Amino acid sequence: MKSKLLRKLGPLLLGAAFAAELSLPSNVRAEELRIGFVAPTTGIFAQVGKDMVDGFQLYLDEHGNKLGGADVKFIVEDEQGKPDTAVTKAKKLVLQDKVHMFIGGLLASSGYAMAPVSSAEKTLYIASVPAADDLTQRQLDKYPYFIRTSWSSSQPHHPLGQWACDQGYKKIVSIAADYAFGYEVAGGFQKAFEDCGGKIVQKIWPPLGTKDFGPYIPTIKQDADAIFSLMVGPMSLQFPKQLRGAGYKKPILGGGTSYDEFALPFMGDEVVGDVSSLHYSAAIQTPKNEAFVKAYRAKYGKVPSYYSENNYTTAQWIDEAMTKAGGKWPGPEQFIKIMQGLKIDAVRGPVSMDDMRNPIENIYIKKVEKKEMFGYDKPELWNTVIKTYPDVSQFWTYGKEKFLAQPVYSRDFPPCKFCE
Amino acid sequence: MGTQRIKILIVAVILVALALIVPKSGSFVVLLATRAMAFAIVAMSLDILLGFTGLASLGQAAYFGVGAYLCAVLATKFHFGLGWDFWIVVVLGILIGMALAAIFGLFAIRASGVYFLMITLALGQCVWGLAYRWNSLTGGDNGINMSGRPNFGLDLSNEVTFFYLVLAFFTVSLLLLYLLVRSPFGKSLAGIRERELRMQILGYNTWLHKYIAFIIAGGFGGLAGVLWAQTNGHVSPETVVLTTSVDALLMVVLGGAGTLVGGAIGAAIVFGLREYLSTLVPWWQYVLGGVYVLTILYLPTGLMGIPERIRQARARSKKEPSQSGDAKKLASVPS
Secondary structure, three states: OHHHHHHHHHHHHHHHHHHHHHHOOOOOOEEEEEEEEEOOOOOOOOOHHHHHHEEEEEEEEOOOOOOOOOEEEEEEOOOOOHHHHHHHHHHHHHOOOOOOOEEEEOOOOHHHHHHHHHHHOOOOOOOOOOOOOOHHOHHHHHHEEEOOOOOOOOOOOOHHHHHHHOOOOOEEEEOOOHHHHHHHHHHHHHHHHHOOEEEEEEEEEEOOOOOOOOOOHHHHHHHOOOEEEEEEHHHHHHHHHHHHOEEEOEEEEEEEHOOOOOOOHHHHHHOOOEEEEOOOOOOOOOOHHHHHHHHHHHHHHOOOOHHHHHHHHHHHHHHHHHOOOOOOOHHHHHHHHHHHHOOOOEEOOOEEEEEOEEEEEEEEEEEEEEEEEOOOOOOOEEEEEEEEEEOOOOOOOOOOOHHHOOOOOOOOOOOOOOOO | OHHHHHHHHHHHHHHHHHHHHHHOOOHHHHHHHHHHHHHHHHHHHHHHHHHHOOOOOOHHHHHHHHHHHHHHHHHHHOOOOOOOOOOHHHHHHHHHHHHHHHHHHHHOOOOOOOHHHHHHHHHHHHHEEEEEOOOHHHOOOOEEEEEOOOOOOOOOHHHHHHHHHHHHHHHHHHHHHHHHHHHHHHHHHHHHOOOHHHHHHHOOHHHHHHHHHHHHHHHHHHHHHHHHHHHEEEEEEHHHHHHHHHHHHHHHHHHHOOOOOOHHHHHHHHHHHHEEEEEEEEHHHHHHHHHHHHHHHHHHOHHHHHHHHHHHHHHHHHHHHHOOHHHHHHHOOOO
C-alpha cells in the first residue's frame, strides 16, 4: 500500500521539485542593465519583429554590448502579435528577469496593453514602435512610466496634408485601412489639408487585410486631384498595383506604412513617383544614415526599415541617458527625466522629447524613385526625400492645448464636410 | 466505482498541490497558472459539447469574448465591478454568455457535424466583427484597458490572491461540470453523442437536450471571459478571434475529449509550451506542433487516454497465458 502511494505521489513530487527550481532567483549583478525587448518573432509579424530586434542588436554590437558603461543583458521575448501575450511577456520580464525597462511592442493594441503593466509594476516602458496617438496625448497621465521614442500616428501626416495643399491639390479622396491606426493617419492628413483650404471629398475604409480592391477602385471620385492612401502590410503591395492597373493616372500620396522600406523591395515600378511621409527614410542623404544603412545591410542583408531605425535610436537614447546618469541605473522617474532632457543626433536626424514624452523630430516628405544609392550597383526603389519639415511635434502647429481639446481622430472625426 | 474514487482523489490532490506549490514558485509561474486555469474553464465548457454531446463547436470564443468585454466595459465606462460588485459582474458574465448561447443555439443546434462546426464558426466571427468594428463601445482593435483589479476587502491586484480566486472558480466549475455529466441529464447527452436517433425513439427531446447543453457551455464560457479580462487587464478583438476557439478545441482534443480534466490538462500544456517554453527557446513552436501531431497519431483519445491504453495493454498480456474467459475481457473494456 505504501509503495503504491509512493508510486502515485512520485510524479507529483517531481513536479514540485521542478516548480521549486523555477522559482530560484536569477543571478543579479549590480552593474548590469537588464533590458527586456518584446517583439513578435513568430507569427505573421515575425519579419517586422526581426527588423525591430536587429535594429537594437546592431547598436549593441557596435558598442560592445554596453550602454552608458553598463553591461547590457538583452532579453528578447516573443509577443506573437497578440496583446494578451505581450502583457504576459512584459510581466515575465519584470517579475522573473527583474528588468530595468522593457521596450517594444509592434501594434498599437500591444502598446495599449503593455502601458498599464508599466504603471502597475512601476517599470519603465519605452514604446519604440507602437504609434497610437493617445498613448502620449489624452491618456498619458495614466502611464507615468511610459515614454515613446518613435512617433505618433498622425505626427508625420499633418505635414503631408500641408504639403499636399502647397502643391495646389484642391480635392483629395482618402482611402485608409479601417482601424484605429488608419483613422489617426487619415485624420491627421485631413485636418492639416482642410485647415489649409483643401477638401477631402470622399473617405473609403477598406477592412484591414483587404487584398482585392476591385470593389473600391471604381467608386473613387474621378474629379479629385489626387488620392491619399494608408495601407499596411500586404495591402501596401496590392493597392497601388491594382489602382494603376485600373488606369488611374493622378498622383497618389501615402501614409508612412504605405511605402515604408519594409514594403518597398517587394513593389514594382508602378509606385515610382508616389509620395509619402514618415520620420525616417533609408534614403536620407547624411553620412550617419549612409553608414547605418551600409552596416545594417551588410549584417542582415536588407535595407533597414523605420522599425530598425527606431530601435537603433532607442538604444542610442538609452546609451546617452545612461552615460549622463554615470553608468548607474537612476530609477525609472529619473531616467525618463534624463531622456526628456537629451537632444539626440540620431540616424533619422536631430530628435528631442516634448513634455508629453513623444519625440520632436524631422518629418520627411518622400518620393519613390528608382535609382542607385550609397554605392550599391543596382537601381532600386528608394524613398528620396523631397522636403524636410524640421522639428515637428505631435501637435503640429496647433499647440498642445488646442490640439488636446479635440477628440482623438476616428472614423467620424474630423467629419467629412465635403463628402456628398 | 472504486477507480472513479481514485480518479477524484488524484484530481483533488493535484488541486491542493497547485494551491500549495504555485504561489511559491515565482510570480511568472503564478501568472501563467492563473491564465491557464481561466482558459481551462472555456476548454472544459467546450468539452461538454465536444466530448459529452458530440458537437464540435468552433465558436466558443464568442461567449468567452462577451464575458470579457462585459467585464471591461462595465469597469471602464461605468466603474462597476471594482469592489464587492465584482460578484455581480461574475453573475452577469455567466448570464450574458448563456443569453448569447441561447440565441446562437437556435441557429446552430439544428445542424450537426461539419455543418454545426461551420455555423458556430460563422456566429463566432460575428462577435469578433462586432468587437472589431464597434469602436465606441469596444475601442476597436486597440481594445479596452482596465485600470486595475477589484478590491473587496480581498485585494485582487495581488497576483497570488487572484490566483487563489481563479483556482477556486476553476475548482467549482470542474465540480459543477462533473456533477452535470454524472447526472441523468449528462447521461442522456452521452446517449445523444452515441446515437441520437435511438434517443429520439426512446422519447427524448434531443434538440432540447443539446440546446440546454449549449447554453450551459456558453455560461461557463462567459465566466471564463470575466476572469480572463481581469487576468490580463486588457481585452481586445484578439480575445474573440477564431484562433481562440481553435485553441480551446485543440486543448480539449490534446487532453482527451469527454474527460473534463482533459481540457484543463490541454490548457496547461499549451500555455506551458507557448508562454513558458517560448521564454526559453525560439523553437517552441516545433515542440507544440510535435505534441499535436504525436497526440493525433498515437493517442486519438488524448493524454487522458494513456492510463486506459496501459490497462488494455496489461489486460491483453495477462489474458494470453491465463485464458480466463470473456468476463475479464469485458471488464477491461471502457464502459
